Amino acid sequence: MIPFLDLHKINERFHPEFQLRFKDFLDSGYYILGNNVTAFETNFAQYCGTNYCIGVANGLEALRLILEGYKELGQLQQGDEVLVASNTYIATILAIKQAGMKPVLVEAEMETFNFNIEAIKESISEKAKAIMPVHLYGQLAPMDAISSIAKANNLLVIEDAAQAHGATNGNGKRAGNLGDAAGFSFYPTKNLGALGDAGAITTNDEALASVIKKLRNYGASSKYVNELTGFNSRLDEVQAIFLNIKLAKLDEDNNRRRIVAKRYISEIKNEKIVLPEWDGSDNHIFHLFVIRVEDRAGFIDFLKKKTIGTLIHYPIPPHQQEALPEFTNLSFPITEKIHQQVVSIPISPVMTDEAVGSIISALNSW
Numbered sequence: 001m002i003p004f005l006d007l008h009k010i011n012e013r014f015h016p017e018f019q020l021r022f023k024d025f026l027d028s029g030y031y032i033l034g035n036n037v038t039a040f041e042t043n044f045a046q047y048c049g050t051n052y053c054i055g056v057a058n059g060l061e062a063l064r065l066i067l068e069g070y071k072e073l074g075q076l077q078q079g080d081e082v083l084v085a086s087n088t089y090i091a092t093i094l095a096i097k098q099a100g101m102k103p104v105l106v107e108a109e110m111e112t113f114n115f116n117i118e119a120i121k122e123s124i125s126e127k128a129k130a131i132m133p134v135h136l137y138g139q140l141a142p143m144d145a146i147s148s149i150a151k152a153n154n155l156l157v158i159e160d161a162a163q164a165h166g167a168t169n170g171n172g173k174r175a176g177n178l179g180d181a182a183g184f185s186f187y188p189t190k191n192l193g194a195l196g197d198a199g200a201i202t203t204n205d206e207a208l209a210s211v212i213k214k215l216r217n218y219g220a221s222s223k224y225v226n227e228l229t230g231f232n233s234r235l236d237e238v239q240a241i242f243l244n245i246k247l248a249k250l251d252e253d254n255n256r257r258r259i260v261a262k263r264y265i266s267e268i269k270n271e272k273i274v275l276p277e278w279d280g281s282d283n284h285i286f287h288l289f290v291i292r293v294e295d296r297a298g299f300i301d302f303l304k305k306k307t308i309g310t311l312i313h314y315p316i317p318p319h320q321q322e323a324l325p326e327f328t329n330l331s332f333p334i335t336e337k338i339h340q341q342v343v344s345i346p347i348s349p350v351m352t353d354e355a356v357g358s359i360i361s362a363l364n365s366w
Contacts, residue, residue, distance in 0.1 A: 002346055002355050004309030007188055009350045011195065014245050021241045033217065036240040041200070043247055044184075047166075048176035050202040052209035055235025056216050059162040059185025062199040063095035063132070065233060066158050066181045069211040070130075072228060075156065076101065080129040082158075085115050085141075087335040088134040090318050092160045095183070096132065104128065105319055105327060108335045111277045113290065113342075114141045116334070120149055130156040135164035135175055137313070138191065138257075138287035139278070143169060143178045156180045161202075163287040165192040166254045170281065176202040186243055191257070191287050192250050194239040253349035257286040260347050260356055264289060267360045272299075274341075288313055292341040299343060299366060306362045311344045 011018075025036065037055050045053035056062050070076040078100040084092055086105035096103040107119040113136045120131065131150050133141035143157075150157045157179030161167075164175035165184065176182040186198035203209055211228070214221055219230025261284070265275050274292040278284050290313060293299045300310050317339045319327035345359060 001307040040240040057233040058197040058199040060091040061233040062183030067099035081127040082130045086332045134160040138285040140283040168282040198239040254285045256349040289347040
């Protein structure tokens with residue numbers, strides 16, 4: 001059996017240090033917004049190349065708090081439009097809605113699963129105030145083009161970097177440092193995954209960072225002094241411990257994922273399977289390795305019989321979700337085709353070469 005993702009095996013490498021640092025935590029008697037959160041914020045900001053990192057409860061709230069922070073600063077307001085990819089995970093859209101703004105869905109590009117640049121240009125109205133590019137599956141969105149459009153139209157750029165920890169552009173800048181602010185998720189399956197829910201915001205904007213630090217903690221500037229109508233969205237001390245330990249190995253793990261991806265791309269030879277497009281650079285960390293097949297049900301059943309795990313990211317596009325009835329009258333043909341055909345096959349830093357070879361052989365025999 002080759003599981004889609006073996007989280008136990010991924011985290012087992014860190015168990016001795018987890019246990020040691022957890023004992024220190026228990027002995028400390030300090031459990032909320034302590035030294036471990038501060039240390040992770042410092043280390044992750046340095047890793048991303050930003051001046052600030054604010055640890056929050058999860059990736060959804062990271063995106064929402066960025067928008068709420070800009071509202072407090074007067075740079076955004078209720079009803080503003082935010083452009084977002086039509087094939088993203090629903091959390092990106094929920095963050096915009098929960099902040100009282102209007103998501104404007106933009107058609108995707110089949111080859112990279114990212115924004116279609118021309119569609120972005122066509123979607124900008126007078127109410128548009130921000131673009132929220134999603135580095136879907138671990139591949140950077142076309143940030144140079146997006147930044148150029150944003151600058152020409154006076155739009156904020158807020159990265160959904162939930163799947164892109166460590167992805168790097170041609171100038172050596174990492175996800176989280178390619179826009180005005182970025183939201184990260186550290187859900188356990190992510191390349192940098194906690195052992196529970198966790199998230200963070202990165203930015204170089206001192207005013208935004210200051211406001212978000214208050215918003216995540218009931219709007220407080222100091223204990224019992226509440227300046228803003230805030231939230232309870234704090235990164236947990238225990239998760240900060242685990243993330244700090246795993247951060248040191250993130251680049252190595254990402255490189256291992258790329259090695260597996262290169263084998264898949266060079267060795268899978270089957271006309272029925274459409275492989276992802278990738279230029280071989282560090283702009284992709286392969287959080288997921290997503291292929292496309294027309295007979296998805298038959299393909300998944302075939303791999304199941306071969307005891308190879310798969311998942312679908314994602315079976316239903318946002319505009320067809322019951323939770324978003326305001327979009328059900330819209331049509332996004334490329335997005336719909338993507339959601340009908342995509343299948344994620346196993347990829348992780350702890351996969352053996354033998355397992356990779358078995359998957360390649362299975363796909364070539366389908």
